[in-house]
Amino acid sequence: MRYARDVGALARKDLLLELRARDTLPAMLLFVVATFVVFHFSLPAHPSRLAASGLLWVAILFTALMGLGRAFVPEREQRVLDGLVLAPCDRSAIWLAKSLATLAFLVAAEVVALPVFALFFRPLSGHAVLGVALADVGICAVGTFLGAMAVMTRARELLLPLLFLPLAIPIVVGGVGAGAAASPGRYLGFLALYDALFAVICWASFEFVVAE
Amino acid sequence: MRGSSPPGKSSGATIVTVGRLPRIPLPALAVLCLVLVTTALALVFFVVPNDADQGFSQRIFYFHVSIAITAYACFAAGAWQALRHLWKRDPRADLAGYVAVHQGVIFGVLVLLTGSIWAKISWGHWWLWSEDQLVLFLVLFLFYCAYFMLRFSVEPGPQRANMSAVYALFGVVLIPVSFAAIRLAKGLIHPVVFTRHGPNFGGWILVTYCVAQAAMLVLAYTLYRVELAGKQLDARLRAVREVLA
Numbered sequence: 001m002r003y004a005r006d007v008g009a010l011a012r013k014d015l016l017l018e019l020r021a022r023d024t025l026p027a028m029l030l031f032v033v034a035t036f037v038v039f040h041f042s043l044p045a046h047p048s049r050l051a052a053s054g055l056l057w058v059a060i061l062f063t064a065l066m067g068l069g070r071a072f073v074p075e076r077e078q079r080v081l082d083g084l085v086l087a088p089c090d091r092s093a094i095w096l097a098k099s100l101a102t103l104a105f106l107v108a109a110e111v112v113a114l115p116v117f118a119l120f121f122r123p124l125s126g127h128a129v130l131g132v133a134l135a136d137v138g139i140c141a142v143g144t145f146l147g148a149m150a151v152m153t154r155a156r157e158l159l160l161p162l163l164f165l166p167l168a169i170p171i172v173v174g175g176v177g178a179g180a181a182a183s184p185g186r187y188l189g190f191l192a193l194y195d196a197l198f199a200v201i202c203w204a205s206f207e208f209v210v211a212e
Numbered sequence: 213m214r215g216s217s218p219p220g221k222s223s224g225a226t227i228v229t230v231g232r233l234p235r236i237p238l239p240a241l242a243v244l245c246l247v248l249v250t251t252a253l254a255l256v257f258f259v260v261p262n263d264a265d266q267g268f269s270q271r272i273f274y275f276h277v278s279i280a281i282t283a284y285a286c287f288a289a290g291a292w293q294a295l296r297h298l299w300k301r302d303p304r305a306d307l308a309g310y311v312a313v314h315q316g317v318i319f320g321v322l323v324l325l326t327g328s329i330w331a332k333i334s335w336g337h338w339w340l341w342s343e344d345q346l347v348l349f350l351v352l353f354l355f356y357c358a359y360f361m362l363r364f365s366v367e368p369g370p371q372r373a374n375m376s377a378v379y380a381l382f383g384v385v386l387i388p389v390s391f392a393a394i395r396l397a398k399g400l401i402h403p404v405v406f407t408r409h410g411p412n413f414g415g416w417i418l419v420t421y422c423v424a425q426a427a428m429l430v431l432a433y434t435l436y437r438v439e440l441a442g443k444q445l446d447a448r449l450r451a452v453r454e455v456l457a
């Protein structure tokens with residue numbers, strides 16, 4: 001119970017910050033729509049289902065990277081992370097709360113991006129949307145974890161895509177499969193498995209990243 | 213934080229912690245390695261018969277597969293050391309884990325090279341996306357290169373050790389997950405030599421493969437020991453310098 005309260009308080013802090021400063025979400029929205037426009041001009045006139053599905057995933061992944069890169073910036077600039085680590089709460093709550101906040105931003109961006117994608121390219125099936133939802137969980141869980149790592153390095157945001165993209169390849173495979181394959185069930189199951197597996201690892205090992 | 217203090221802070225402790233060396237002496241290991249690699253080369257080129265299907269070029273299999281398994285072994289050793297660091301707080305585990313991953317990446321690059329050569333000779337292309345193992349090693353190569361970027365972007369100390377260890381543990385989870393993903397993404401057209409009923413060959417072929425595998429494992433272990441000894445010496449030297457300064 002106490003754990004849930006801590007997570008709630010931390011996540012609320014992030015959402016409130018975003019509501020007041022509006023740093024991340026507008027940037028993500030503009031970025032994803034701009035990416036679609038760029039794709040329109042870089043692809044043949046009527047892209048196949050697989051090609052369209054592929055570019056949706058490239059757009060989602062890079063939009064998510066944008067949000068994840070920003071995730072721990074306020075903590076770093078205000079030196080909040082030291083305080084959070086010293087706070088009498090479980091350290092994994094910091095990761096969980098930040099993941100939930102990033103998930104909220106990503107879903108909010110996709111609520112706009114998916115209809116725009118359907119409008120510009122081709123409509124999405126229910127399985128594809130479910131695939132996006134499942135992938136979002138994995139992207140935010142792993143991405144937030146790696147974002148916390150990257151923010152503590154000298155290279156900072158530069159490092160996050162390098163750390164994140166190899167780990168995101170299975171997500172892309174599952175997501176594209178869920179949207180384009182004849183039997184999407186396997187791919188959705190794979191995405192769920194990925195989410196569960198990596199969420200548990202991130203949850204268990206976050207303490208080692210922030211504490212010495 | 214027990215034990216793994218950075219060299220800058222308590223140099224006396226560092227001298228003690230990096231002192232122990234593993235059992236088999238390095239010269240003996242080097243001789244064993246030389247004998248095994250020579251035997252493997254002799255067997256591969258002079259003893260084992262040509263493959264009925266692919267002819268002479270199939271002989272690269274003995275190195276390609278054994279190098280791949282050695283690379284996996286190195287990554288697994290890196291993850292094992294990472295676990296020891298996080299769990300037991302063994303002060304030697306951080307450096308050992310880094311060296312194991314380093315050897316794994318070197319062998320991983322060799323897998324990509326030998327795989328490319330084999331693909332070119334067998335199928336006429338230097339790169340085939342339908343080759344599960346090759347694609348997996350490309351993903352792992354990218355992942356472990358990022359490991360080095362991460363490691364060299366953090367000041368030496370307990371936090372770097374922790375972050376490297378956690379990332380190395382991610383790696384061993386990523387291997388089966390990526391493999392499953394690549395299988396999901398593509399149908400299998402690779403000739404399967406190992407089936408569920410054991411290796412699909414016998415006689416000299418099996419002997420040669422086993423010798424080549426042992427040679428590669430011992431080679432990797434020797435290189436690991438050489439690099440580790442060098443790195444430990446470096447750490448001790450730095451510690452001594454700090455004591456004198």
